[in-house]
Structure formats: C-alpha cells, structure tokens
Amino acid sequence: MTDGVEPSRRWYDRDGRPIPPEEAERLLGRPGYDRIRATTVMDMADLDWIRDISTVWVGVDLGEVAEPPLIFETAVFDRDHTTLRHRRYATEAQASEAHEAFVVAACEEANDPVVLETTDSVT
Structure with missing residues (x-):
C-alpha cells in the first residue's frame, strides 16, 4: 500500500x-476525456456482421497490481454488444x-x- 491506497x-x-x-471525478466529467477511439467495422456482404472496437481510459489500474498500471482498455464487441476480446494497456x-490492430483484424x-470512425479523443 502507498499513501493508504491500494x-x-x-x-x-x-x-x-x-x-x-x-481529480479523476473531474476528468470523468469532461465529455470525451475517457474515449480514445471508437470504430465500427461493417460487412456489406453480410449486414448482420458488425464489429465495434472501443478504446477507453478507465483511470484505475485494471491489472493485478501491474507496474506500470494498466489504465486503458481496448475491446471488440459484436452486433449484440457481446465482448469478443479485450486487452489492457499502460499507455x-x-x-x-x-x-488499430483490432480494426485491421476485423477488416x-x-x-x-x-470502416466508420465514430468518435475522436477529446483531451
């Protein structure tokens, strides 16, 4: 523990x-601060096939006390919003x-x- 906080x-x-x-609460209140990128990949040959790729800042360490802390997450969802895969990152x-690699894989x-870019980061 450091400063009384895990x-x-x-x-x-x-x-x-x-x-x-x-400060985290203030940043979370800023529209778009938590969003890095959101991309939708659709298959025009199969309109039921969709992949949404989302990358966000979560602010807290999502790892198992990782060093450096894992404070970003990228996830891929299907059309029913089921998580197909996700990974966590430090930077x-x-x-x-x-x-970008998940977008390429979906394509x-x-x-x-x-490919539709649906949001851009707001810092």
Missing part, C-alpha cells in the same frame, strides 16, 4: 500520473496501436468491410 485502486490521468480521486499509445475477417 496500488490497484489508485487513479491515474491519461499520461499515467497518479491523481487524487477528486495511450499502446492502446491506440492495439485499437480481414469481413468479406466487404466498411
């Missing part, structure tokens, strides 16, 4: 710096790189892919 429950800003819970750059899985 490391896995500490808050971090998007640059990975520890912040007090009050925004790692999470963004993974997001390779689709027969006639169309």
Whole structure:
C-alpha cells in the first residue's frame, strides 16, 4: 500500500500520473476525456456482421497490481454488444496501436468491410 491506497485502486490521468480521486471525478466529467477511439467495422456482404472496437481510459489500474498500471482498455464487441476480446494497456499509445490492430483484424475477417470512425479523443 502507498499513501493508504491500494496500488490497484489508485487513479491515474491519461499520461499515467497518479491523481487524487477528486481529480479523476473531474476528468470523468469532461465529455470525451475517457474515449480514445471508437470504430465500427461493417460487412456489406453480410449486414448482420458488425464489429465495434472501443478504446477507453478507465483511470484505475485494471491489472493485478501491474507496474506500470494498466489504465486503458481496448475491446471488440459484436452486433449484440457481446465482448469478443479485450486487452489492457499502460499507455495511450499502446492502446491506440492495439485499437488499430483490432480494426485491421476485423477488416480481414469481413468479406466487404466498411470502416466508420465514430468518435475522436477529446483531451
């Protein structure tokens, strides 16, 4: 424990710096601060096939007391919003790189892919 707070429950800003819970609450209140990217891949050959890829800042360490803390998550969902896969990352750059890799994988899985970027990060 550090400063009376378990490391896995500490808050971090998007640059990975520890912040007090009050600052995390303020950042979570900023529209778009938690969103890194959101992409939808549709298959025009099969309109029931959709993959939504989402990358977010969660602010708290999602790892098992990882060093550095895992404060970003990239996930792939199907059309029913079932999580197909997800990974956790320490930096925004790692999470963004993974997001792009998941988009490429979804495009390779689709027969006639169309890619829609639905949000951009707001910092």
